[in-house]
Amino acid sequence: MNDLTKVSFTNLDKIIYPALDLKKSKIIEYYIRIAPLMLGSLRDRIIVMNRFPDGVDKSGFYGKDAPKGIPPWVETFNTYSETAKHEIDYVLCNNLDTLIWMANLAALEINMTLSRKDDYETPDLMFFDLDPEPPCSFDDVIDIAFSLKEKLDELNLKSFVKTSGKKGLHVVLPLIKKYNFKQTREFVHQFGKFLAKESDIVVSEFRKSRDPGTIFIDYLQNTRGKTMIAPYSLRAEPKATVSIPLEWKELKKGLRPEEFNIFSVIKRKDDPWERLMDSEQSLEVE
Numbered sequence: 001m002n003d004l005t006k007v008s009f010t011n012l013d014k015i016i017y018p019a020l021d022l023k024k025s026k027i028i029e030y031y032i033r034i035a036p037l038m039l040g041s042l043r044d045r046i047i048v049m050n051r052f053p054d055g056v057d058k059s060g061f062y063g064k065d066a067p068k069g070i071p072p073w074v075e076t077f078n079t080y081s082e083t084a085k086h087e088i089d090y091v092l093c094n095n096l097d098t099l100i101w102m103a104n105l106a107a108l109e110i111n112m113t114l115s116r117k118d119d120y121e122t123p124d125l126m127f128f129d130l131d132p133e134p135p136c137s138f139d140d141v142i143d144i145a146f147s148l149k150e151k152l153d154e155l156n157l158k159s160f161v162k163t164s165g166k167k168g169l170h171v172v173l174p175l176i177k178k179y180n181f182k183q184t185r186e187f188v189h190q191f192g193k194f195l196a197k198e199s200d201i202v203v204s205e206f207r208k209s210r211d212p213g214t215i216f217i218d219y220l221q222n223t224r225g226k227t228m229i230a231p232y233s234l235r236a237e238p239k240a241t242v243s244i245p246l247e248w249k250e251l252k253k254g255l256r257p258e259e260f261n262i263f264s265v266i267k268r269k270d271d272p273w274e275r276l277m278d279s280e281q282s283l284e285v286e
Contacts, residue, residue: 006073007100016055016106019238022262024106030234030262031103035096037271038232042099044116046077046090048227049102050109056236063107066091074098077117082225092117108234111227114184119177124280126184127228128171128191129164129218136201136213138167139253144202144215145169147195149248158279160272163257165235165243168215170228176280185222187283192217231273234262245273 012025031038052060066076066089075092093099093110102110114123128148132141145161148171152159160172175184192204195217202215209216221228229235229243240262250272 005100006071006097007104009104011053014053014055014106016052016108017238017240017262018055018057020240020262022240024104026262027106027108027234028100028103030266031099032096033266034232035099037268038230039093039096039099040271041231041273041276042093042110042112044092044094044118045112046079046117046120046227047093047102047230048111049091049105049107050111050236051105051107052236053106056108056238060108060236063105064088064090067105071101074101077120079120108236110230110233112230113225113227114181114222121180121224122177123179123181123184123222124175124177124277125228126173126175126179126188126222128188129216129221129228130169130171131164131209131216131218132167133210133212133214133216136215138256140201141167141169141215142251142253142255144195144199145171145251147199148191148217151191151194157281157283160245160276160279161248161251162231162243162245162273163241163260165229165233165241165257165260166237167257169251170243172228172276174276174280176282179283181222181224183283185219188217188219188222192219232265244268245271247272 014024016024016027049063050060051063076089077092078089081088114125130141149159162170196202196204204217231245233243235241239258241258242260242265244260
């Protein structure tokens with residue numbers, strides 16, 4: 001692979017997913033093969049890496065600031081972090097070499113911002129994070145996702161869906177660059193309140209987010225500096241699941257998140273989110 005990339009590989013035989021006996025070389029291969037579907041979503045967005053150099057059975061760590069020794073060809077974006085209280089050089093992933101470089105760092109989970117570097121304060125994506133607590137099942141999450149879609153459809157708002165790669169779903173809306181994060185966060189919060197009135201299992205407030213048998217509509221993810229797990233990113237789960245964009249018609253009862261994993265996802269040829277950013281829309285209801 002070294003003849004085809006600028007990346008200098010290390011520890012390719014390191015086992016990253018012990019339950020599957022998957023080596024880091026397979027992680028790198030996955031990201032190379034999925035790159036044609038993935039890179040468009042990442043373009044010009046700040047990246048936060050969740051790295052697991054010792055495998056998913058060991059503790060990982062988030063990497064916001066570009067690591068020491070970053071290659072000169074990796075693009076970065078400098079901005080002030082309100083949580084860190086200082087400026088950070090964030091990584092941008094605008095090409096295959098950078099994606100491979102992150103994979104070599106065992107950055108299994110690749111998270112991206114809801115805005116781009118050219119207008120960082122203005123999100124062009126808004127998302128509803130449907131996060132269930134047992135005994136709620138994935139079928140319950142699917143039910144609530146379709147209830148949400150129905151309400152959005154009534155407002156002529158086009159929505160896209162993907163698995164979180166864990167136990168939930170993400171419903172995403174592309175936006176015209178007109179709103180700030182406070183506005184998008186409040187939109188999702190109010191929608192969550194509305195759904196909570198209609199369903200006994202939906203909760204819209206963080207204080208209830210861990211109540212058993214509930215699904216939290218996590219509006220707080222629509223906050224400046226927060227990130228969403230990127231489409232086609234791996235998750236640090238034992239079965240190497242993937243956060244996978246789906247057509248709404250694919251979302252059916254009986255579907256399970258673990259069906260979409262490092263082995264199955266690379267067989268997909270079409271990207272349901274290919275035209276995502278061609279669907280930018282206003283939140284004003286006519």
